[in-house]
Amino acid sequence: MSVAPEALIDRLIEIVGSENCLAREGELFVYECDGLTLDPQRPIAVLLPATTNEVAEIVRACREFDIAFVPRGAGTGLSGGAHATENSVLIECSRMNRIFEIDAEDRFAVVGPGVVNAELSTAVADLGLFYAPDPSSQQACTIGGNVAENSGGPHTLKYGTTTNHILALEMVLPDGRIVRFGNRVGEASGFDLVGAIVGSEGTLGIVTEVTVRLTRIPEAVETLLAIFDDVVSACRAVGRIIRSGLVPAALEIVDRRTIEAVEASVYAAGLPTTAGAVLIIELDGDPVCMDEEMRSIRESCDAEGCQTIERARDDAERKRFWRARKGAFGAMGRLAPDLYVHDAVVPRVHLPAILEKVGEICDRHRLKLANVFHAGDGNLHPNICFDRRDADELARVIRAGEEILEACVAVGGVISGEHGIGVEKRDYLHLVFGEADLEPMYRLREAFNPDGVCNPGKIIPTTRFCVESNPKARGYDAVPIE
Numbered sequence: 001m002s003v004a005p006e007a008l009i010d011r012l013i014e015i016v017g018s019e020n021c022l023a024r025e026g027e028l029f030v031y032e033c034d035g036l037t038l039d040p041q042r043p044i045a046v047l048l049p050a051t052t053n054e055v056a057e058i059v060r061a062c063r064e065f066d067i068a069f070v071p072r073g074a075g076t077g078l079s080g081g082a083h084a085t086e087n088s089v090l091i092e093c094s095r096m097n098r099i100f101e102i103d104a105e106d107r108f109a110v111v112g113p114g115v116v117n118a119e120l121s122t123a124v125a126d127l128g129l130f131y132a133p134d135p136s137s138q139q140a141c142t143i144g145g146n147v148a149e150n151s152g153g154p155h156t157l158k159y160g161t162t163t164n165h166i167l168a169l170e171m172v173l174p175d176g177r178i179v180r181f182g183n184r185v186g187e188a189s190g191f192d193l194v195g196a197i198v199g200s201e202g203t204l205g206i207v208t209e210v211t212v213r214l215t216r217i218p219e220a221v222e223t224l225l226a227i228f229d230d231v232v233s234a235c236r237a238v239g240r241i242i243r244s245g246l247v248p249a250a251l252e253i254v255d256r257r258t259i260e261a262v263e264a265s266v267y268a269a270g271l272p273t274t275a276g277a278v279l280i281i282e283l284d285g286d287p288v289c290m291d292e293e294m295r296s297i298r299e300s301c302d303a304e305g306c307q308t309i310e311r312a313r314d315d316a317e318r319k320r321f322w323r324a325r326k327g328a329f330g331a332m333g334r335l336a337p338d339l340y341v342h343d344a345v346v347p348r349v350h351l352p353a354i355l356e357k358v359g360e361i362c363d364r365h366r367l368k369l370a371n372v373f374h375a376g377d378g379n380l381h382p383n384i385c386f387d388r389r390d391a392d393e394l395a396r397v398i399r400a401g402e403e404i405l406e407a408c409v410a411v412g413g414v415i416s417g418e419h420g421i422g423v424e425k426r427d428y429l430h431l432v433f434g435e436a437d438l439e440p441m442y443r444l445r446e447a448f449n450p451d452g453v454c455n456p457g458k459i460i461p462t463t464r465f466c467v468e469s470n471p472k473a474r475g476y477d478a479v480p481i482e
């Protein structure tokens, strides 16, 4: 581990105060990874700024000392985007957690990047509004992290991902300048740089303020739990529901192994442990449509051999169904010491076959698989339970992951639905992009982050182009694609 130059630490303490500059080994230990526990890397310091100006000053100080910096929210990311890189500091935005403005008429809120996702919806609930993107980690993850990852969630099917809900951004550029893109009315003038920044995983700068779109809480909500013998029948029911013309608010599948883990945990929701899979279906909208839509859902599920369908009688029961889904990753801690949460998307029509394929890959590699996923979006999360102290098992986990990605791409899918590329999938981008496709991405990163000092080595792999066009560029040390 590199050590921070004393003069840099002194300068950083001047900016944020000693209590907000963590540099002792014990303090840094907990920051050596995010939700991706492979390849941990300890930062040389962690800064906790409270304002945009402090972020800008930290960035300028790092530039002066030639130190790279990595933005960080709550560290729940699953692709290593918030991992420190060699000789870098983390700039953690959790103290920038103020809601500056709420406008119920124009339906927007202006918030700091450290605001926790679920707390924003709570803050606007009395106005009949909510913030629609709802990652399953929403009790912890931040709006800044959501913007950087273009996060989705169970309700992405109807409401879209984060990019559909961001109106404007303030950002500190990697040279310390403060810039603003977008506007409150959500109409683009010129290039859509808000669109480019959302999903850029902290490689273009540090987002310091976010103007989000707020959505009206639907008048009626119905939540159903359909029980199936196996996950493939549940996937077929998803296809049938969409073909029937309905777009529910959410269509989520939880398989048997996940149900067993959930039911043995604090998230227990009374799901039947004998079921092969459950499908959570949420409908929302106009109350007069609900009965007819539920009838149609029942028809689609019955046609795929559904055992029973339970309907949440009230809000408490609805929360119980969702507790099982949203607590699933936590509950999997019961299955093995480590969990590799995969994330890939296939066209919905291929879901049944790809789920069979994923099962076959994991069986062949003798790995324990648990599935819980956003089926309505075709967004798989094959979760591989393992013990990273077993080197042979770890190698099989990595190989199985590669085969899963290849299988998804082979049917027209992509290698990430919502968890981003980070360091985890950087070297697999070539599965979906050619060098010519990647070149505009390098150029975009160069325009914002020419020396690669802001979150180096994330998202895009090395190519000759990077080094030739900017010999000073750093962090581009991935396997070169030829």
Ligand SMILES: Cc1cc2nc3c(=O)[nH]c(=O)nc-3n(C[C@H](O)[C@H](O)[C@H](O)COP(=O)(O)OP(=O)(O)OC[C@H]3O[C@@H](n4cnc5c(N)ncnc54)[C@H](O)[C@@H]3O)c2cc1C
Residues within 6 Å of the ligand: 034, 035, 070, 071, 072, 073, 074, 075, 076, 077, 078, 080, 081, 082, 093, 113, 134, 135, 136, 137, 140, 141, 142, 143, 144, 145, 146, 147, 148, 149, 150, 151, 152, 153, 154, 201, 202, 203, 205, 206, 207, 208, 329, 330, 418, 419, 455
């Ligand atoms: C149990 C669990 C369930 C999850 N479920 C979902 C889900 O349903 N949907 C989903 O999409 N994701 C999910 N995730 C992944 C993760 O929660 C999201 O990616 C989330 O948006 C990360 O937010 P964070 O605040 O933790 O960001 P971090 O993990 O700290 O950072 C994520 C990325 O954002 C960048 N970043 C953070 N803050 C800023 C900033 N202010 N400016 C610029 N860049 C920044 C970092 O550099 C990094 O690249 C889940 C994770 C867990 C552990």
